[in-house]
Ligand SMILES: O=C(O)CCC(=O)C(=O)O
């Protein structure tokens with residue numbers, strides 16, 4: 001079996017998992033950060049820019065529909081992902097978190113922030129089970145760094161995490177219902193794409 005083990009052993013960069021650093025927020029929420037987590041981020045970024053069928057997001061707000069300044073596309077459960085590193089990433093996340101999460105990551109939501117003016121306002125991912133249950137949302141970021149801001153729902157001291165090229169940030173525990181997150185506008189930034197992996201029925 002030694003022979004087979006050697007034959008099918010993953011290459012060095014795939015065996016060495018980068019460190020995951022957990023930060024406990026209050027109210028049962030936490031975030032994990034793993035810097036430089038995604039291999040080949042340049043290639044992933046270039047492929048996503050060209051191959052994802054991006055569309056503008058429109059959101060119903062009260063009596064009017066407003067544009068949310070960023071481009072979107074979601075790959076649903078079972079749909080092929082646009083880059084093999086993303087399929088691999090979903091598998092790595094499921095393998096790493098399965099003991100704690102108890103289910104796989106299945107969907108991949110993609111967001112394209114074209115410049116510093118693209119953003120997403122304060123929200124929790126609370127459509128679906130995130131409203132009531134502990135869950136996880138794993139974000140892989142490629143392109144220019146942007147700040148993921150976090151604050152307790154209803155007010156209190158917040159924090160923020162700079163998400164760089166190839167970094168992973170996972171929001172877990174009660175984070176979607178007890179905290180809010182946002183990607184604030186900045187005076188200047190180049191393009192950035194985030195891919196959010198979520199379990200079934202979390203949006
Ligand atoms: O772009 C990001 O990193 C976060 C996006 C996000 O929070 C969302 O789409 O729900």
Ligand SMILES: [Fe+2]
Pocket residue numbers: 123124125181
């Ligand atoms: Fe979100």
